[in-house]
Amino acid sequence: xxxxxxxxxxxxxxxxxxxxxxxxxxxxxxxxxxxxxxxxxxxxxxxxxxxxxxxxxxxxxxxxxxxxxxxxxxxxxxxxxxxxxxxxxxxxxxxxxxxxxxxxxxxxxxxxxxxxxxxxxxxxxxxxxxxxxxxxxxxxxxxxxxxxxxxxxxxxxxxxxxxxxxxxxxxxxxxxxxxxxxxxxxxxxxxxxxxxxxxxxxxxxxxxxxxxxxxxxxxxxxxxxxxxxxxxxxxxxxxxxxxxxxxxxx
Ligand SMILES: NC(=O)c1ccc[n+]([C@@H]2O[C@H](COP(=O)([O-])OP(=O)(O)OC[C@H]3O[C@@H](n4cnc5c(N)ncnc54)[C@H](OP(=O)(O)O)[C@@H]3O)[C@@H](O)[C@H]2O)c1
Numbered sequence: 001x002x003x004x005x006x007x008x009x010x011x012x013x014x015x016x017x018x019x020x021x022x023x024x025x026x027x028x029x030x031x032x033x034x035x036x037x038x039x040x041x042x043x044x045x046x047x048x049x050x051x052x053x054x055x056x057x058x059x060x061x062x063x064x065x066x067x068x069x070x071x072x073x074x075x076x077x078x079x080x081x082x083x084x085x086x087x088x089x090x091x092x093x094x095x096x097x098x099x100x101x102x103x104x105x106x107x108x109x110x111x112x113x114x115x116x117x118x119x120x121x122x123x124x125x126x127x128x129x130x131x132x133x134x135x136x137x138x139x140x141x142x143x144x145x146x147x148x149x150x151x152x153x154x155x156x157x158x159x160x161x162x163x164x165x166x167x168x169x170x171x172x173x174x175x176x177x178x179x180x181x182x183x184x185x186x187x188x189x190x191x192x193x194x195x196x197x198x199x200x201x202x203x204x205x206x207x208x209x210x211x212x213x214x215x216x217x218x219x220x221x222x223x224x225x226x227x228x229x230x231x232x233x234x235x236x237x238x239x240x241x242x243x244x245x246x247x248x249x250x
Pocket of ligand 1: 197
Protein backbone atom coordinates (compact mmCIF):
# COMPACT_ATOMS: atom_id res chain seq x y z
CA UNK A 1 0.00 0.00 0.00
CA UNK A 2 1.46 3.39 -1.02
CA UNK A 3 1.82 6.05 1.65
CA UNK A 4 1.94 9.79 0.83
CA UNK A 5 5.71 9.84 1.46
CA UNK A 6 6.37 6.93 -0.90
CA UNK A 7 4.17 8.60 -3.55
CA UNK A 8 6.26 11.79 -3.19
CA UNK A 9 9.38 9.70 -3.75
CA UNK A 10 8.35 8.87 -7.32
CA UNK A 11 6.45 12.04 -8.33
CA UNK A 12 8.29 14.68 -10.39
CA UNK A 13 9.63 17.41 -8.07
CA UNK A 14 7.86 20.71 -8.78
CA UNK A 15 10.08 23.77 -9.20
CA UNK A 16 7.18 26.17 -8.64
CA UNK A 17 8.42 28.87 -6.23
CA UNK A 18 11.75 27.12 -5.61
CA UNK A 19 14.86 29.32 -5.39
CA UNK A 20 17.73 28.46 -7.74
CA UNK A 21 21.14 30.11 -8.03
CA UNK A 22 22.84 29.68 -11.42
CA UNK A 23 26.45 30.79 -11.75
CA UNK A 24 27.79 31.77 -15.17
CA UNK A 25 24.20 32.62 -16.09
CA UNK A 26 24.82 35.64 -18.33
CA UNK A 27 25.26 33.62 -21.54
CA UNK A 28 25.79 30.17 -23.00
CA UNK A 29 24.78 27.10 -21.01
CA UNK A 30 24.14 29.01 -17.76
CA UNK A 31 21.69 31.41 -19.38
CA UNK A 32 19.82 28.49 -20.98
CA UNK A 33 19.62 26.79 -17.56
CA UNK A 34 18.31 29.98 -15.92
CA UNK A 35 15.64 30.36 -18.62
CA UNK A 36 14.52 26.73 -18.32
CA UNK A 37 14.33 26.84 -14.51
CA UNK A 38 12.37 30.11 -14.64
CA UNK A 39 9.99 28.63 -17.24
CA UNK A 40 9.40 25.76 -14.80
CA UNK A 41 8.38 28.20 -12.06
CA UNK A 42 11.62 28.70 -10.14
CA UNK A 43 12.82 32.05 -8.80
CA UNK A 44 16.24 32.37 -10.39
CA UNK A 45 19.34 34.20 -9.18
CA UNK A 46 21.75 34.79 -12.04
CA UNK A 47 25.44 35.27 -11.22
CA UNK A 48 28.32 36.28 -13.50
CA UNK A 49 31.02 38.95 -13.47
CA UNK A 50 29.89 41.29 -16.28
CA UNK A 51 27.25 43.50 -14.68
CA UNK A 52 25.39 44.66 -17.79
CA UNK A 53 25.27 41.25 -19.44
CA UNK A 54 23.99 39.39 -16.39
CA UNK A 55 21.48 42.18 -15.62
CA UNK A 56 20.12 41.92 -19.18
CA UNK A 57 19.76 38.14 -18.85
CA UNK A 58 17.67 38.66 -15.70
CA UNK A 59 15.58 41.35 -17.44
CA UNK A 60 14.91 38.93 -20.33
CA UNK A 61 13.61 36.34 -17.85
CA UNK A 62 11.48 38.86 -15.91
CA UNK A 63 9.87 39.93 -19.21
CA UNK A 64 8.43 36.39 -19.48
CA UNK A 65 6.65 36.97 -16.15
CA UNK A 66 9.05 34.85 -14.12
CA UNK A 67 11.00 36.01 -11.05
CA UNK A 68 14.73 36.62 -11.51
CA UNK A 69 17.48 38.83 -10.14
CA UNK A 70 21.08 39.34 -11.22
CA UNK A 71 23.91 39.44 -8.70
CA UNK A 72 27.25 40.42 -10.26
CA UNK A 73 29.65 37.85 -8.87
CA UNK A 74 33.16 36.54 -9.42
CA UNK A 75 32.91 32.98 -8.10
CA UNK A 76 36.64 32.95 -7.30
CA UNK A 77 36.20 35.75 -4.75
CA UNK A 78 35.09 34.93 -1.20
CA UNK A 79 33.48 38.31 -0.55
CA UNK A 80 31.58 38.21 -3.84
CA UNK A 81 30.29 34.68 -3.23
CA UNK A 82 29.17 35.61 0.32
CA UNK A 83 27.33 38.57 -1.20
CA UNK A 84 25.67 36.29 -3.78
CA UNK A 85 24.38 34.00 -1.07
CA UNK A 86 23.28 36.81 1.27
CA UNK A 87 21.51 38.68 -1.53
CA UNK A 88 19.68 35.50 -2.55
CA UNK A 89 18.49 34.81 0.99
CA UNK A 90 17.61 38.48 1.59
CA UNK A 91 15.52 38.53 -1.59
CA UNK A 92 13.94 35.07 -1.66
CA UNK A 93 14.41 33.85 1.98
CA UNK A 94 16.02 30.51 1.15
CA UNK A 95 17.99 28.45 -1.38
CA UNK A 96 16.69 25.19 -2.89
CA UNK A 97 19.03 24.62 -5.82
CA UNK A 98 22.61 25.65 -6.58
CA UNK A 99 23.85 25.23 -10.15
CA UNK A 100 27.62 25.70 -10.37
CA UNK A 101 28.16 26.41 -14.05
CA UNK A 102 30.61 29.36 -14.18
CA UNK A 103 33.92 28.58 -15.81
CA UNK A 104 36.41 29.67 -18.43
CA UNK A 105 38.82 27.92 -20.76
CA UNK A 106 42.33 29.02 -21.73
CA UNK A 107 44.30 26.62 -23.88
CA UNK A 108 47.98 26.06 -24.70
CA UNK A 109 50.69 23.47 -24.20
CA UNK A 110 52.19 23.14 -20.73
CA UNK A 111 55.60 24.52 -21.76
CA UNK A 112 54.05 27.73 -23.09
CA UNK A 113 51.21 28.11 -20.61
CA UNK A 114 51.12 31.30 -18.52
CA UNK A 115 50.92 30.56 -14.76
CA UNK A 116 48.41 33.41 -14.42
CA UNK A 117 46.16 31.64 -16.95
CA UNK A 118 46.53 28.44 -14.90
CA UNK A 119 45.24 30.27 -11.82
CA UNK A 120 42.37 31.81 -13.77
CA UNK A 121 41.15 28.48 -15.17
CA UNK A 122 41.63 26.43 -12.00
CA UNK A 123 40.09 29.09 -9.78
CA UNK A 124 36.99 29.71 -11.90
CA UNK A 125 36.29 26.03 -12.64
CA UNK A 126 37.23 24.45 -9.31
CA UNK A 127 37.67 26.96 -6.48
CA UNK A 128 34.43 28.64 -7.55
CA UNK A 129 32.53 25.40 -6.99
CA UNK A 130 34.07 25.02 -3.53
CA UNK A 131 33.22 28.59 -2.51
CA UNK A 132 29.65 28.55 -3.79
CA UNK A 133 28.92 25.22 -2.13
CA UNK A 134 30.63 26.26 1.11
CA UNK A 135 28.56 29.41 1.54
CA UNK A 136 25.26 28.07 0.14
CA UNK A 137 25.32 24.86 2.15
CA UNK A 138 24.18 26.28 5.52
CA UNK A 139 21.08 27.67 3.79
CA UNK A 140 20.31 24.42 1.94
CA UNK A 141 20.61 22.60 5.27
CA UNK A 142 18.44 25.17 7.08
CA UNK A 143 15.87 24.68 4.32
CA UNK A 144 15.77 20.93 4.98
CA UNK A 145 17.72 19.88 1.88
CA UNK A 146 18.08 20.69 -1.79
CA UNK A 147 20.13 20.06 -4.87
CA UNK A 148 23.62 20.96 -6.05
CA UNK A 149 24.34 20.49 -9.76
CA UNK A 150 27.86 21.09 -11.06
CA UNK A 151 28.29 21.66 -14.80
CA UNK A 152 31.74 20.21 -15.48
CA UNK A 153 32.95 18.73 -18.80
CA UNK A 154 34.05 15.49 -20.43
CA UNK A 155 37.47 17.10 -19.95
CA UNK A 156 37.15 15.85 -16.36
CA UNK A 157 37.77 12.36 -17.78
CA UNK A 158 39.33 12.81 -21.23
CA UNK A 159 42.85 14.20 -21.75
CA UNK A 160 42.82 16.83 -24.50
CA UNK A 161 46.15 18.29 -25.71
CA UNK A 162 46.80 21.95 -24.81
CA UNK A 163 44.18 21.67 -22.07
CA UNK A 164 46.19 21.06 -18.91
CA UNK A 165 44.58 23.65 -16.66
CA UNK A 166 41.07 22.98 -18.00
CA UNK A 167 41.31 19.17 -17.72
CA UNK A 168 42.94 19.38 -14.28
CA UNK A 169 40.34 21.86 -13.04
CA UNK A 170 37.40 19.82 -14.33
CA UNK A 171 38.85 16.55 -12.98
CA UNK A 172 39.42 18.27 -9.64
CA UNK A 173 35.90 19.66 -9.68
CA UNK A 174 34.54 16.16 -10.36
CA UNK A 175 36.47 14.80 -7.37
CA UNK A 176 35.20 17.73 -5.31
CA UNK A 177 31.63 16.99 -6.43
CA UNK A 178 31.95 13.37 -5.25
CA UNK A 179 33.37 14.44 -1.88
CA UNK A 180 30.54 16.94 -1.36
CA UNK A 181 28.02 14.19 -2.23
CA UNK A 182 29.46 11.92 0.47
CA UNK A 183 29.29 14.76 3.01
CA UNK A 184 25.67 15.78 2.40
CA UNK A 185 23.83 12.72 1.09
CA UNK A 186 22.46 11.93 4.56
CA UNK A 187 21.29 15.54 4.92
CA UNK A 188 18.73 15.40 2.12
CA UNK A 189 20.97 17.17 -0.37
CA UNK A 190 21.37 15.56 -3.78
CA UNK A 191 24.53 16.28 -5.77
CA UNK A 192 24.98 15.81 -9.51
CA UNK A 193 27.90 16.24 -11.92
CA UNK A 194 27.01 17.03 -15.56
CA UNK A 195 29.78 16.35 -18.06
CA UNK A 196 28.97 17.87 -21.47
CA UNK A 197 30.93 17.45 -24.66
CA UNK A 198 31.34 20.43 -27.01
CA UNK A 199 28.54 23.00 -26.83
CA UNK A 200 28.02 25.93 -29.22
CA UNK A 201 28.46 28.91 -26.88
CA UNK A 202 30.59 32.08 -26.58
CA UNK A 203 33.07 29.87 -24.67
CA UNK A 204 34.77 29.23 -28.02
CA UNK A 205 34.83 32.88 -29.21
CA UNK A 206 38.52 33.49 -28.44
CA UNK A 207 39.69 29.99 -29.36
CA UNK A 208 40.69 29.90 -33.03
CA UNK A 209 40.96 26.11 -33.31
CA UNK A 210 37.59 24.93 -32.14
CA UNK A 211 35.47 21.99 -33.29
CA UNK A 212 32.80 22.48 -35.96
CA UNK A 213 29.94 24.50 -34.42
CA UNK A 214 27.45 22.59 -36.59
CA UNK A 215 28.38 19.34 -34.85
CA UNK A 216 28.27 20.70 -31.30
CA UNK A 217 25.46 20.43 -28.77
CA UNK A 218 23.24 23.48 -28.28
CA UNK A 219 23.08 25.05 -24.80
CA UNK A 220 19.45 23.93 -24.56
CA UNK A 221 20.51 20.27 -24.83
CA UNK A 222 22.45 20.68 -21.58
CA UNK A 223 19.86 22.89 -19.89
CA UNK A 224 17.13 20.32 -20.66
CA UNK A 225 19.18 17.70 -18.83
CA UNK A 226 19.75 20.04 -15.87
CA UNK A 227 16.02 20.83 -15.73
CA UNK A 228 15.06 17.16 -15.74
CA UNK A 229 17.50 16.46 -12.91
CA UNK A 230 16.10 19.36 -10.89
CA UNK A 231 12.62 17.86 -11.39
CA UNK A 232 13.59 14.30 -10.56
CA UNK A 233 11.55 12.63 -7.83
CA UNK A 234 12.81 12.96 -4.25
CA UNK A 235 13.48 9.24 -3.96
CA UNK A 236 16.42 9.20 -6.37
CA UNK A 237 19.66 10.97 -7.20
CA UNK A 238 21.43 11.18 -10.55
CA UNK A 239 25.08 11.33 -9.56
CA UNK A 240 26.73 11.84 -12.94
CA UNK A 241 25.55 12.48 -16.50
CA UNK A 242 27.66 12.62 -19.67
CA UNK A 243 25.92 14.62 -22.42
CA UNK A 244 27.57 14.30 -25.84
CA UNK A 245 26.96 15.42 -29.41
CA UNK A 246 25.83 12.45 -31.50
CA UNK A 247 29.32 12.26 -33.06
CA UNK A 248 30.97 12.08 -29.63
CA UNK A 249 34.28 13.85 -29.00
CA UNK A 250 34.65 16.40 -31.82
N1 LIG B 1 30.96 25.25 -24.40
C1 LIG B 1 31.42 24.01 -24.28
O1 LIG B 1 31.79 23.35 -25.26
C2 LIG B 1 31.45 23.36 -22.91
C3 LIG B 1 31.59 21.97 -22.87
C4 LIG B 1 31.63 21.34 -21.63
C5 LIG B 1 31.54 22.08 -20.47
N2 LIG B 1 31.42 23.44 -20.53
C6 LIG B 1 31.34 24.16 -19.26
O2 LIG B 1 30.06 24.72 -19.16
C7 LIG B 1 30.13 25.90 -18.35
C8 LIG B 1 29.49 27.06 -19.10
O3 LIG B 1 30.22 27.21 -20.30
P1 LIG B 1 29.66 28.00 -21.57
O4 LIG B 1 30.05 27.20 -22.75
O5 LIG B 1 28.27 28.40 -21.40
O6 LIG B 1 30.64 29.25 -21.52
P2 LIG B 1 30.38 30.83 -21.80
O7 LIG B 1 29.36 30.99 -22.88
O8 LIG B 1 31.74 31.39 -21.99
O9 LIG B 1 29.74 31.34 -20.43
C9 LIG B 1 30.50 31.27 -19.26
C10 LIG B 1 29.73 31.95 -18.15
O10 LIG B 1 30.50 31.87 -16.95
C11 LIG B 1 30.71 33.20 -16.47
N3 LIG B 1 31.98 33.21 -15.74
C12 LIG B 1 33.21 32.90 -16.19
N4 LIG B 1 34.11 33.04 -15.21
C13 LIG B 1 33.42 33.44 -14.10
C14 LIG B 1 33.78 33.77 -12.77
N5 LIG B 1 35.06 33.72 -12.35
N6 LIG B 1 32.81 34.14 -11.91
C15 LIG B 1 31.52 34.19 -12.30
N7 LIG B 1 31.12 33.89 -13.54
C16 LIG B 1 32.07 33.54 -14.43
C17 LIG B 1 30.64 34.09 -17.70
O11 LIG B 1 30.29 35.42 -17.42
P3 LIG B 1 31.39 36.57 -17.06
O12 LIG B 1 32.52 36.37 -18.02
O13 LIG B 1 30.65 37.86 -17.22
O14 LIG B 1 31.76 36.31 -15.65
C18 LIG B 1 29.48 33.41 -18.42
O15 LIG B 1 28.25 33.78 -17.84
C19 LIG B 1 31.61 26.13 -18.05
O16 LIG B 1 31.90 25.60 -16.77
C20 LIG B 1 32.31 25.31 -19.12
O17 LIG B 1 33.58 24.87 -18.70
C21 LIG B 1 31.36 24.10 -21.73
